[in-house]
Amino acid sequence: MLATVKHECAATRQFRKGAGRAYGPAETVSDEAGNSVRNTYYGHGLGQLTWRENYLAMGMRLGISRVLEIYPERALDFGIAYRVMSEGMQNGVFTGRSLARYIDDEGYRQPERAPHHQRTGPGGVDRGLREPV
Numbered sequence: 652m653l654a655t656v657k658h659e660c661a662a663t664r665q666f667r668k669g670a671g672r673a674y675g676p677a678e679t680v681s682d683e684a685g686n687s688v689r690n691t692y693y694g695h696g697l698g699q700l701t702w703r704e705n706y707l708a709m710g711m712r713l714g715i716s717r718v719l720e721i722y723p724e725r726a727l728d729f730g731i732a733y734r735v736m737s738e739g740m741q742n743g744v745f746t747g748r749s750l751a752r753y754i755d756d757e758g759y760r761q762p763e764r765a766p767h768h769q770r771t772g773p774g775g776v777d778r779g780l781r782e783p784v
Contacts, residue, residue: 674701682721690723694730698739709735712744 665670673691680703681687696739701708703720710719713734718725725731743749 675703678703679716680721682717688698688721690721692723695723695726696735698732698736698745700726700735700739709738709744 673693675692677689677691679687679689679691692701692703692706700706700723702721704727706723707717707720710717713719713731719731719735725784726735739745740750744751
């Protein structure tokens with residue numbers, strides 16, 4: 652998991668908003684009170700969570716509802732960033748391959764594909780949390 656953080660944070664050891672690359676167009680979302688905000692879903696946090704659908708799905712998995720979809724910068728809060736990375740890697744959310752596939756009672760096995768790399772669909776569209784494997 653530490654190697655993933657180093658890789659995803661461009662070896663800076665600082666988790667931050669992605670390097671300026673937006674994942675999808677800016678979108679307007681509304682909170683429960685009807686307040687609208689316009690978000691661009693950059694990669695955020697230790698695992699660089701991307702795409703609106705993935706922010707929403709991860710918020711639901713973490714039990715914080717639409718918080719990440721409405722306020723994507725919250726993925727930069729260390730506690731949330733750690734939970735996103737842990738959930739994604741331990742349960743195979745990003746790739747369909749959990750850490751248990753690579754670590755067992757006998758130790759670590761070299762992965763054929765890193766457990767943090769998100770899947771890419773037709774046209775380069777990230778399928779991360781949107782489609783089951």
